[in-house]
Each structure stands twice: as structure tokens, then as C-alpha cells.
Amino acid sequence: MPKKVVYEAKIEHLQILDEDGRLDAKLAKDTLTDEQVVYLYEQMSTCRQFDEIAFKLQRSGRMGTYPQNKGQEANAVGAGLALQKGKDWVIPCYRENAALFMHGLPMHYVLLHWMGDERGNQIPEGCLMTPLSIPIGTHMLHAVGIAWAAKLRKEDRVVATFFGDGATSEGDFHGAMNFASVLQAPVIFYCQNNQWAISVPRELQMNSATVAQKALAYDIPTIQIDGNDIFATYKATTDAAARARQGGGPSFIEAVTYRLGDHTTADDARRYREQSEVDAWLSKDPLIRTRKYMESKGLWDDKRQKALEERLSRIVDEVVKTALEIENPSPADFFNSMFAELPPDLARQRDTMRTSSLGLDPDQAGLRSTPEGVR
Ligand SMILES: Cc1ncc(C[n+]2csc(CCOP(=O)(O)OP(=O)(O)O)c2C)c(N)n1
Ligand SMILES: [Mg+2]
Numbered sequence: 001m002p003k004k005v006v007y008e009a010k011i012e013h014l015q016i017l018d019e020d021g022r023l024d025a026k027l028a029k030d031t032l033t034d035e036q037v038v039y040l041y042e043q044m045s046t047c048r049q050f051d052e053i054a055f056k057l058q059r060s061g062r063m064g065t066y067p068q069n070k071g072q073e074a075n076a077v078g079a080g081l082a083l084q085k086g087k088d089w090v091i092p093c094y095r096e097n098a099a100l101f102m103h104g105l106p107m108h109y110v111l112l113h114w115m116g117d118e119r120g121n122q123i124p125e126g127c128l129m130t131p132l133s134i135p136i137g138t139h140m141l142h143a144v145g146i147a148w149a150a151k152l153r154k155e156d157r158v159v160a161t162f163f164g165d166g167a168t169s170e171g172d173f174h175g176a177m178n179f180a181s182v183l184q185a186p187v188i189f190y191c192q193n194n195q196w197a198i199s200v201p202r203e204l205q206m207n208s209a210t211v212a213q214k215a216l217a218y219d220i221p222t223i224q225i226d227g228n229d230i231f232a233t234y235k236a237t238t239d240a241a242a243r244a245r246q247g248g249g250p251s252f253i254e255a256v257t258y259r260l261g262d263h264t265t266a267d268d269a270r271r272y273r274e275q276s277e278v279d280a281w282l283s284k285d286p287l288i289r290t291r292k293y294m295e296s297k298g299l300w301d302d303k304r305q306k307a308l309e310e311r312l313s314r315i316v317d318e319v320v321k322t323a324l325e326i327e328n329p330s331p332a333d334f335f336n337s338m339f340a341e342l343p344p345d346l347a348r349q350r351d352t353m354r355t356s357s358l359g360l361d362p363d364q365a366g367l368r369s370t371p372e373g374v375r
Pocket of ligand 1: 095134135136137163164165166167168192194196197198259263
């Protein structure tokens with residue numbers, strides 16, 4: 001009996017706007033209009049300006065830590081535009097600020113989150129997103145759950161979840177991919193492959209030639225794209241969303257990109273990566289190439305750039321002011337966000353914390369809210 005091939009696959013790579021700002025007109029057909037390109041450039045610039053100010057806030061001691069999105073902005077904006085605001089869900093990691101802003105999250109919420117203020121995690125009604133996920137990978141399961149619920153309720157919704165290359169080594173990733181495929185949930189797995197998981201380079205993280213091929217094992221349609229190209233990020237997400245809306249289930253996108261900053265402000269990337277590598281990626285910066293393209297089409301010039309920079313500086317200053325001037329949170333806040341009804345042991349911790357800081361006994365202070373006998 002001769003052996004036969006039971007499975008064959010190939011992975012496509014999509015780039016539409018190259019690093020010199022040249023567009024493949026054929027591939028760009030029916031993607032972004034000129035107005036949308038300008039809009040996405042402005043959104044990326046907003047995110048970059050926000051990043052710089054957040055970085056300075058951390059350096060001046062007003063924020064615990066902060067992970068810059070610098071260099072990866074084309075992903076959040078392209079995907080953010082392809083998803084429908086108020087209808088589709090965004091389930092982020094922590095390098096998708098622009099998508100959250102585009103889908104209605106007030107910008108100061110992200111600052112509050114990194115200042116350790118729980119109010120930054122209380123997503124306003126009507127914003128279809130979950131808070132930033134610091135545990136790597138756990139949110140992909142939530143995304144599949146939300147997508148499955150939408151399917152069961154016959155709602156016309158797509159859920160997109162964002163994560164890094166390192167997250168694809170987590171068990172949660174594989175659990176989420178398997179459930180999404182088996183349930184044919186309308187979910188988009190968007191991997192920002194920025195080449196590093198803190199100090200671990202991609203080639204030590206995994207031995208596969210691409211991240212995209214991991215989806216083959218789950219029979220999920222998959223593609224690799226240039227993640228610094230707004231046309232490619234928009235097109236790949238639009239196609240995946242259309243597939244999900246038509247009942248075609250999940251999709252996987254590997255967006256090849258690069259983190260131009262440190263992992264977070266607690267990191268110093270010079271200890272583990274060469275400046276020559278960073279320099280090579282600086283020339284692929286999504287803002288620079290989009291600007292080159294806009295200028296070549298007469299959509300942008302120095303005057304518009306200057307006006308944008310002035311406008312963004314005012315907007316971001318206002319956001320910082322809002323975050324800094326909000327009244328101080330209560331220390332008990334971090335007990336109050338997780339449960340609708342606080343379990344007795346946590347209620348006791350909250351009460352003890354409140355009184356011990358004042359040097360009081362909770363019973364004498366009349367602050368104990370747990371039933372007698374609960375320890
Ligand atoms: C479950 C879990 N394990 C470990 C960590 C510590 N940690 C924070 S970021 C990170 C690397 C994540 O790399 P990647 O998924 O590529 O995302 P990137 O930061 O590069 O965007 C790790 C291991 C964590 N936050 N959560
Ligand atoms: Mg990474």
C-alpha cells in the first residue's frame with residue numbers, strides 16, 4: 001500500500017505598503033481610502049505621543065511601570081479600524097492602546113491602570129473591551145468565551161484578541177485555539193510577533209519557522225503579515241472579520257513587527273539585544289513609512305505635521321491632567337473590583353487593612369463586616 005499525503009499547507013505573507021512607502025496598488029484595491037490612511041496616521045501618532053508622555057510620567061515617579069507600544073502601532077490601528085466600534089469586542093494584552101482609544105476608551109484610563117488605580121480597569125458601559133491583560137495568555141480564553149456566547153445568541157459580533165509571540169508558548173493559547181476551532185467561534189487571534197518576549201528572542205521561544213503555522217494544527221485559517229504596514233493589518237483583520245461574520249469561525253494573524261522600546265520601563269533592552277538590530281527596524285517604523293506614502297500622494301506635508309503635533313500635545317497634556325487630578329483612590333478599592341459580593345475572608349482582609357493602618361482593632365472600630373467566627 002503506497003503512502004499518501006494526508007495534509008499539506010502553505011503560509012502566505014502579506015505586505016501592501018513597503019518600508020519605503022511604496023504601495024502595491026493591486027493588493028491595496030478595496031482596502032484603505034486616502035481619508036482612512038490619514039486617520040490611521042493620526043491615530044498612530046496619538047498613540048506614540050501618549051507613549052512618550054507615559055514614559056516620562058514613569059521616569060518622574062508618577063507611574064509604577066509602563067510598556068511602550070512604540071513601533072507596533074500599525075497593528076492596533078489597522079485592526080481597530082477593521083473591527084466595528086460598539087459591535088465587535090477588543091480583548092487586549094498591553095500593546096494595543098490605539099485600538100482601545102479608537103473603540104472609545106477614555107485615554108486616561110490606561111494611565112490610571114499603570115498608576116495602579118483600579119478605576120482604570122472599570123471599562124465604561126458601551127466600550128466593548130476587557131481591561132489590559134498582564135497575565136500572559138489568559139485573556140485569549142475569555143475572548144473565545146465571549147465569541148462563543150455571541151454565536152449562541154446569534155449576535156452579529158466578532159471578537160479580536162491580541163497577544164505577543166511569547167504568549168503562543170502558553171497552554172492557555174492552545175486551549176483557546178482548540179476551543180475556538182471546535183466551536184467555530186467568531187474570534188480573531190491577532191499575534192503581535194515583536195521578536196522578543198522580554199529578553200527571550202523568538203528563536204529560543206519556538207522552533208517553528210513562523211508563528212502562523214501554529215494555527216494549522218487547529219485547522220484555523222492563518223496568515224503572516226507585515227505588522228508595520230497599515231494596509232496589511234487592516235486587510236488581514238477585515239478578511240478575518242468577514243469570515244467570522246459569515247459563520248466561518250476563527251482566524252489567526254501573525255503580524256511581524258518590532259518593539260522599538262524596552263519591554264517595559266523596568267527593563268533595559270540594551271543588555272540583551274544589539275543596537276544594529278534596533279536600527280534595522282527603525283527604518284521600518286510604521287509612522288515613517290505611512291508619512292512617506294501620504295507625502296508621495298500629496299495627502300500630507302510639514303505644515304499638517306506641525307499642526308498635528310501641536311494638537312496632540314494639547315490632547316495628551318489634558319489626558320495627563322485628568323489622570324493626575326482625579327481624587328486619590330481608596331486603599332480598599334482593590335478589594336472592590338473583582339467580586340459582586342466580597343467573600344468573607346477578603347472582606348476581613350479589607351477591614352483589617354483599613355484599621356491596622358490606623359492602629360485600630362477592627363471590632364473596636366466597628367468596622368468588621370464579616371460574620372462572627374469567620375477567620
Ligand atoms: C502568565 C504569565 N507568565 C509570565 C509573565 C511575565 N511576563 C510579562 S511580559 C512577558 C513576555 C511576554 O512576551 P510576548 O507575549 O511576546 O509579549 P510582548 O511583551 O513581547 O508584547 C512575560 C513572560 C506574565 N505576565 N504572565
Ligand atoms: Mg513579544
